[in-house]
Amino acid sequence: MESKKVLENLIISGIYFLQDKSLLEEILSFQESINEKIDRIVSSEKFACEKECYYCCIGWEVKGSIPEILLLIRELNALPEEKREEIAKRLEEYKLLEKKEDIPCPLLDSNLCAAYKGRPFVCRTYSSYDKKLCEKKKEFVFPEIVEKALDTVNKETSLVEEPFNYLFDTKIPITEISFDRENKLFFLNLAETVYIYPAKENIEVKAGKYAKI
Numbered sequence: 662m663e664s665k666k667v668l669e670n671l672i673i674s675g676i677y678f679l680q681d682k683s684l685l686e687e688i689l690s691f692q693e694s695i696n697e698k699i700d701r702i703v704s705s706e707k708f709a710c711e712k713e714c715y716y717c718c719i720g721w722e723v724k725g726s727i728p729e730i731l732l733l734i735r736e737l738n739a740l741p742e743e744k745r746e747e748i749a750k751r752l753e754e755y756k757l758l759e760k761k762e763d764i765p766c767p768l769l770d771s772n773l774c775a776a777y778k779g780r781p782f783v784c785r786t787y788s789s790y791d792k793k794l795c796e797k798k799k800e801f802v803f804p805e806i807v808e809k810a811l812d813t814v815n816k817e818t819s820l821v822e823e824p825f826n827y828l829f830d831t832k833i834p835i836t837e838i839s840f841d842r843e844n845k846l847f848f849l850n851l852a853e854t855v856y857i858y859p860a861k862e863n864i865e866v867k868a869g870k871y872a873k874i
């Protein structure tokens with residue numbers, strides 16, 4: 662996708678959100694319903710994956726669509742303040758790393774994902790029949806259900822109209838997540854137009870520098 666057009670549509674989306682944040686809430690509910698569908702597909706098959714197995718959380722920088730990253734942030738913001746600060750520190754250190762091979766995801770906490778309920782597609786669908794292959798980082802063919810889950814996501818998101826479809830099509834890394842030291846909350850800076858603070862009970866949208874021009 663052409664990057665200027667992407668940026669324009671992200672800015673337009675941000676302006677809509679400033680005017681009416683219920684649009685953003687709708688988008689997050691839609692993403693949640695997609696996540697539920699993905700979970701149903703993945704749970705229809707028996708894998709070797711189990712709680713506290715975290716080989717797939719090491720050595721790569723997780724990416725997700727903007728709604729996925731916002732749901733991830735919402736889970737982070739529901740953590741106790743001390744834990745949020747701890748993860749924010751790890752995230753800042755992680756951002757400074759040039760190479761991330763063998764480095765655990767900064768959201769990995771005591772062998773568990775700190776934002777498990779809001780994890781993005783790549784994490785939701787990473788599934789293996791053999792943990793040894795994951796441990797040794799051996800390449801393996803992903804189960805067919807991953808393709809099925811991807812088809813479901815594409816089918817659902819293809820119904821989203823401009824400018825919001827760009828939110829679903831744009832993949833960003835978790836290093837785009839920021840931490841507000843004053844409010845002790847994670848947020849996303851959307852194209853310098855809005856700062857979005859998703860939380861369980863509320864979603865706060867603040868004007869960024871482009872929205873103030």
Ligand code: SF4
Pocket residue numbers: 717718719723766767768769770773774775776777780781784
């Ligand atoms: S976001 Fe969560 S599930 Fe995904 S790699 Fe990081 S810790 Fe693991």
